[in-house]
Amino acid sequence: MQNLLLNIDTSTIDWSRAQFALTAIYHWLFVPLTLGLAVIMGIMETKYYRTRDPFWKETAKFWQKLFGVNFAMGVATGIILEFEFGTNWSNYSWIVGDIFGAPLAIEGVVAFFMESTFVAVMFFGWKKVSPGFHLASTWLTGLGATLSAWWILVANSWMQYPVGCAFNPDTMRHEMVSFWDVALSPFAVDKFFHTVISAWIVGAVFVVAVCCWYLMKQRHTKMALASIKVAAIVGLVAALGAAMTGHKSGQMVAETQPMKLAAMEALYNGGEKQSLTMIALVNPFKQADYENEQEPAMKIAIPYGMSLMATNSFDGYVPGINDILNGYTKPDGTVEPSADEKIERGKKAIAALQAYRVAKKEHNYAEADAQLKVFRENEKYFGYGYVRDKHELVPSVPINFYAFRVMVGLGCLFILFFAVVLFFVYKKDITKPRWLHVAAIVMVPLAYIASESGWLVAEFGRQPWTIQDILPTWAAVSNVGSGSVMLTFFIFLALFTTMLAVEISILLKQIKKGI
Numbered sequence: 123m124q125n126l127l128l129n130i131d132t133s134t135i136d137w138s139r140a141q142f143a144l145t146a147i148y149h150w151l152f153v154p155l156t157l158g159l160a161v162i163m164g165i166m167e168t169k170y171y172r173t174r175d176p177f178w179k180e181t182a183k184f185w186q187k188l189f190g191v192n193f194a195m196g197v198a199t200g201i202i203l204e205f206e207f208g209t210n211w212s213n214y215s216w217i218v219g220d221i222f223g224a225p226l227a228i229e230g231v232v233a234f235f236m237e238s239t240f241v242a243v244m245f246f247g248w249k250k251v252s253p254g255f256h257l258a259s260t261w262l263t264g265l266g267a268t269l270s271a272w273w274i275l276v277a278n279s280w281m282q283y284p285v286g287c288a289f290n291p292d293t294m295r296h297e298m299v300s301f302w303d304v305a306l307s308p309f310a311v312d313k314f315f316h317t318v319i320s321a322w323i324v325g326a327v328f329v330v331a332v333c334c335w336y337l338m339k340q341r342h343t344k345m346a347l348a349s350i351k352v353a354a355i356v357g358l359v360a361a362l363g364a365a366m367t368g369h370k371s372g373q374m375v376a377e378t379q380p381m382k383l384a385a386m387e388a389l390y391n392g393g394e395k396q397s398l399t400m401i402a403l404v405n406p407f408k409q410a411d412y413e414n415e416q417e418p419a420m421k422i423a424i425p426y427g428m429s430l431m432a433t434n435s436f437d438g439y440v441p442g443i444n445d446i447l448n449g450y451t452k453p454d455g456t457v458e459p460s461a462d463e464k465i466e467r468g469k470k471a472i473a474a475l476q477a478y479r480v481a482k483k484e485h486n487y488a489e490a491d492a493q494l495k496v497f498r499e500n501e502k503y504f505g506y507g508y509v510r511d512k513h514e515l516v517p518s519v520p521i522n523f524y525a526f527r528v529m530v531g532l533g534c535l536f537i538l539f540f541a542v543v544l545f546f547v548y549k550k551d552i553t554k555p556r557w558l559h560v561a562a563i564v565m566v567p568l569a570y571i572a573s574e575s576g577w578l579v580a581e582f583g584r585q586p587w588t589i590q591d592i593l594p595t596w597a598a599v600s601n602v603g604s605g606s607v608m609l610t611f612f613i614f615l616a617l618f619t620t621m622l623a624v625e626i627s628i629l630l631k632q633i634k635k636g637i
Contacts (some may be wrong), residue, residue, distance in 0.1 A: 133604040134479065135596050139211040141611040145203045147574060148618040152196030152421025152625070157271060158179050158317055158325010158356075160264025165272060165352050171257045181345050183248075184637050185329070186260070188629060194268075195577070195625045197234075199618060214588055214598035221287050221298045222277055225305065229273035237266025240394040271321075272314050281312035281589050282580070283378045290339035290493060291475055292482075312374050313580075315572060320362050320573060325537055326357030327562075327569040330543060332633055334562035337553050343634050351547055356488070357487035358540035364533055368429065375434035375583075378439065379590060381515065382583030384443045385522040387428060392442035392450075410519035411592040436592050443519075447512050459503075461512035468507025505592045517585040526579040530558075532572035533569060539565060 147580060163185040170178035207215050215222070243251060251259070254282035280286075286303030287296045298304060330353045333346035376383050388404050389396065391411040398420070402418035404410060410418070418609045429438035449460035459467070478493035497504075509515060539561070544556040546552040584590060 125518040132596070133261055134602060134607060135599050137604050137607040137611060138599045139428075139595060141210060141607055141614065142203075142206055144611060144614060144618070145199060145206060146577065148307050148622065149196065149199035149203050150577055151273070151570060151622065152167050152192050152199060153326055154324035154570075155192045155266050155379070156189065156196050157264075157321035157486070158323070158328065159185055159192065160267050160325075161322055162325055162329055162349075162353055163189055164261045164264050165356070167257050167260045167348070167378050171253055172251075177348075179248075179343065180637050181348060182260070184345070185349070186244060187632055188332075190241070191625060191628050191632070193241065195621055198621065202614070209602050210602070212596050212600040215595065216295065217543040217593060217598070218287075218296045218589060221280060221304060222286075224298065224301065225280075227274040227431035233266050233273060236616065237263050237270065240266060245518070247356050248499055249447040260309060268318060271318055273316055274313045276305055276307070276310045278580075279307055279313045280304055281587075282313075282584055283307060283309035283374075284589055284592055288495065289504070291478055291497060294457035309374055309378060310442070312367065312371045314366060316371050317576075318577060319363040319367055322360035323357055323533075324573055325363060325448065325568045326353040326360060326540070327536070327565045330357065330540075331562045331566045334544035334559035335633070338556065338559045338637070340587060341602045344555065345637055347547075347552070350543065353541040354547060357536065358544060361536040361540055363429075363532060364619040368435075368530070372431050373434070380441050381443065382517065382579075383432065384446060385517045385519045385583055386526040386579060388519055388523045389428070389442040390414075390417065392445045393441045394429065394437050394439050395426055396428035396432075396438075396440045397423035397425050398431060399423045402523075404520055404523045406520045406524060408444075409516070410523075412516065412519065441518055448514065461509075461515055461607070462504075464503040464506040465509050465512065467503040468505060468509070471497050471504040475502065475504075498551065502591075505587070505589075505594060505597075509586070514586050521582045522579055525582070529572050529575040529579065532568055536565070536569070536572070552586065564600050 145408050151391055154569055161180055166178055169175075207222075239261040240259040243256065247256050284296075285307050286298060286300035289295075290297050301635070304310075330350055333350045333353070336346040337606045371516045372383070375386075384392065388402060388410060389399075390410070392591060399418075400422045402423075404418050404420040405503050417518035426436040428440050430436055432440050433556045435448055441458075446458070447461045449458055449463065454592050473494045474496035478490050478497060480488035481493055542558070543552070545560070546555065546558060552558065583628060586596075588595050
């Protein structure tokens with residue numbers, strides 16, 4: 123098995139990663155709007171239920187139509203994404219399928235069927251069920267979509283922070299030992315709240331932009347003003363919430379994925395009292411020269427900011443890339459081994475596991491027990507045994523550095539934007555300033571850029587690991603020809619681009635049509 127994994131064509135690995143990234147990026151274009159519109163249309167219908175004013179009913183139905191178009195596209199891309207685990211990442215699916223498959227199965231059986239059932243009632247049940255049941259169906263549709271996000275994020279978080287599992291040397295698989303440790307992992311909880319709240323920002327920006335377009339055209343003014351008030355409040359609360367949950371997520375990354383944090387900060391040499399970099403001249407076209415022992419050029423930083431963000435202390439210790447590669451001593455006195463030592467211990471674990479399996483097959487149980495003991499002593503670094511060079515452990519510094527700053531910078535911009543919108547709604551006349559209407563429309567692509575940037579940090583920062591510290595990408599990929607993966611990459615590119623164009627076309631037609 124070891125020889126098979128290490129002899130897979132590198133182009134197969136690259137194309138498999140590219141195909142999965144393509145599918146995930148397109149899928150995430152649909153998901154945030156689904157989650158964001160679910161909250162806003164639920165609020166609209168709640169207002170109708172409480173007032174029985176037909177205006178709120180028509181407003182709710184309008185946003186539900188846009189939700190439905192986006193929901194359908196998200197389902198299509200999500201199904202393809204899950205199938206790719208079996209087609210392109212079969213070794214991954216075999217080794218950890220017992221754990222990774224559980225949250226995805228729950229998502230499909232419970233959450234997806236829940237939202238699929240109630241979405242039908244929401245669209246076709248206005249005259250067939252009571253107003254109370256219809257309102258419940260609308261909220262349950264949104265809840266189902268949110269629960270889908272929960273279980274998918276549980277699965278993704280386990281890849282970032284594997285807990286509740288144990289490796290079985292007889293089956294060569296990681297097996298779940300605690301479902302609740304997996305389902306309620308602190309990494310999963312933080313990731314869920316940050317991701318979902320960030321999705322509400324996308325939905326709020328979208329609604330404000332559509333309504334500002336109506337104000338520019340002097341159409342549906344009453345609906346536009348009412349919707350802007352709801353969306354702007356949701357957006358401001360979400361933007362502030364994203365900032366708070368983002369801080370918590372940053373601390374979790376500092377604790378469990380220090381290399382990701384170092385890449386996000388272009389922190390080459392760490393230590394105590396670390397500054398938080400606002401901007402620096404990091405070459406965006408090649409990997410950072412972190413070995414030169416120098417900080418990035420033209421660095422502007424907030425003193426003590428990095429230590430405070432990562433450790434809640436101005437004096438906190440934050441390791442840099444070179445510290446992690448060369449080994450360092452943690453503040454509690456624990457010595458973190460160097461990357462070279464981890465690689466050697468990983469190879470020792472692999473050799474012991476192979477010897478254990480041979481000895482057990484030959485019924486040499488004394489030797490099997492001895493080799494199993496050696497394996498358990500080095501099991502923590504098993505995945506490092508497949509690493510060929512320690513520099514493979516460093517993710518792309520430019521991608522992580524700039525994507526993180528795009529996400530945070532735009533997040534701050536959204537706080538300001540929603541605050542300005544609410545100021546004009548309650549203190550001025552938002553129907554007049556054309557510059558604000560144009561700015562709202564411009565915010566739509568910026569919201570998607572911020573959302574995608576967050577996922578780039580999450581996934582590129584974990585590289586080269588498919589599962590953090592356990593399974594590198596080249597040991598997780600399927601043993602298939604690179605030509606097949608390349609062909610399907612371009613097929614999916616054409617398919618997803620067409621789907622996106624169709625959705626945008628339908629959304630624009632529905633928006634132009636109005637209520």
